[in-house]
Amino acid sequence: MEFTKTTEQESHYNDLEKMSILELLQNINKEDQTVPQIVKQSIPEIEILVKAIVPKLKNGGRLFYIGAGTSGRLGVVDASECPPTFGVSEDLVIALIAGGDKAIRKAVENAEDSKEQGWEDLLKHKISSNDAVIGIAASGTTPYVIGALEKCNQQNIITGCITCNQNSPMSLVSQYPIEVIVGPEFVTGSSRMKAGTAQKLVLNMISTSLMIQLGRVKGNKMVDMQLSNHKLVNRGIQMIVDEIGVSHQLAKELLASNGSVRKAVNAYRNG
CATH class of the missing domain: 3.40.50.10490 (Glucose-6-phosphate isomerase like protein; domain 1)
Known part of the structure; x- marks a missing residue:
């Protein structure tokens, strides 16, 4: 053609x-x-x-x-x-x-x-x-x-x-x-x-x-996203609350200490 x-x-x-x-x-x-x-x-x-x-x-x-x-x-x-x-x-x-x-x-x-x-x-x-x-x-x-x-x-x-x-x-x-x-x-x-x-x-x-x-999404969430601004940090905190049912404050602390939603959830479950 x-x-x-x-x-x-x-x-x-x-x-x-x-x-x-x-x-x-x-x-x-x-x-x-x-x-x-x-x-x-x-x-x-x-x-x-x-x-x-x-x-x-x-x-x-x-x-x-x-x-x-x-x-x-x-x-x-x-x-x-x-x-x-x-x-x-x-x-x-x-x-x-x-x-x-x-x-x-x-x-x-x-x-x-x-x-x-x-x-x-x-x-x-x-x-x-x-x-x-x-x-x-x-x-x-x-x-x-x-x-x-x-x-x-x-x-x-x-x-x-x-x-x-x-x-x-x-x-x-x-x-x-x-x-x-x-x-x-x-x-x-x-x-x-x-x-x-x-x-x-x-x-x-x-x-x-x-x-x-490659396993970079869990469920439908961006669990490995970079926490580069307040919006994404707040989204990450809510993801953790939804996934493991902890308080907003604990989710915030877990995210701050672990650096990603995936690591925060794993740390809580393995802790």
């Missing part, structure tokens, strides 16, 4: 500048509502990828996200949330973005056009066949990502991808491609919109299911 970028196709809407604010908001929302159902169609592919990654992480491997622009930033967001949410090391899920950290805030000219730089960035982290790499690119054509995935395949490293175009070059070099075909954007070609939303949803699914598989 010939490769066509549906993310670049003409918007279903025209004369956007003539719409009222209400019409703009309603039409953007109308398009956004299609995204979760399209993501749903990709669950079988997401499941296969997660199943391939779980053993790697259980055996001491790491998960890398690699992307450029909006896609790269979404990887950075997802990776950066794993340590505070699940109490894992900052080295477990690592996000690389074309142009480096400065590209998180500002576009770096031509950063994504090098087919060698992605692999060079992975080498800085001493990547090996113990690890897994997921390329993120709405277009599926980003050289920075494709080159990295090709090298990973040569080194027997698991490769997956998240893209919003069918049969893209990135999908063809990925062992576990996820294609979420959201169609034309409200503003033609603005893939930070539906495509970005779709990628964020898929990343949520991947990282959350991985962390649950």
Whole structure:
């Protein structure tokens, strides 16, 4: 099948500048509502990828996200949330973005056009066949990502991808491609919109299911979360109260002395 970028196709809407604010908001929302159902169609592919990654992480491997622009930033967001949410090391899920950290805030000219730089960035982290790499690119054509995935395949490293175009070059070099075909954007070609939303949803699914598989959630609670602000401390105290039925004061003392909900509960039960 010939490769066509549906993310670049003409918007279903025209004369956007003539719409009222209400019409703009309603039409953007109308398009956004299609995204979760399209993501749903990709669950079988997401499941296969997660199943391939779980053993790697259980055996001491790491998960890398690699992307450029909006896609790269979404990887950075997802990776950066794993340590505070699940109490894992900052080295477990690592996000690389074309142009480096400065590209998180500002576009770096031509950063994504090098087919060698992605692999060079992975080498800085001493990547090996113990690890897994997921390329993120709405277009599926980003050289920075494709080159990295090709090298990973040569080194027997698991490769997956998240893209919003069918049969893209990135999908063809990925062992576990996820294609979420959201169609034309409200503003033609603005893939930070539906495509970005779709990628964020898929990343949520991947990282959350991985962390649950690694035992980082108990029941439905983030028992290993980092207690980095008053809101999270209070949430942790309530978790302990709910789990073992102690007073609020004792739960507060247990959390303070043990540093996490899991450790506090275990200390009380083993005490």
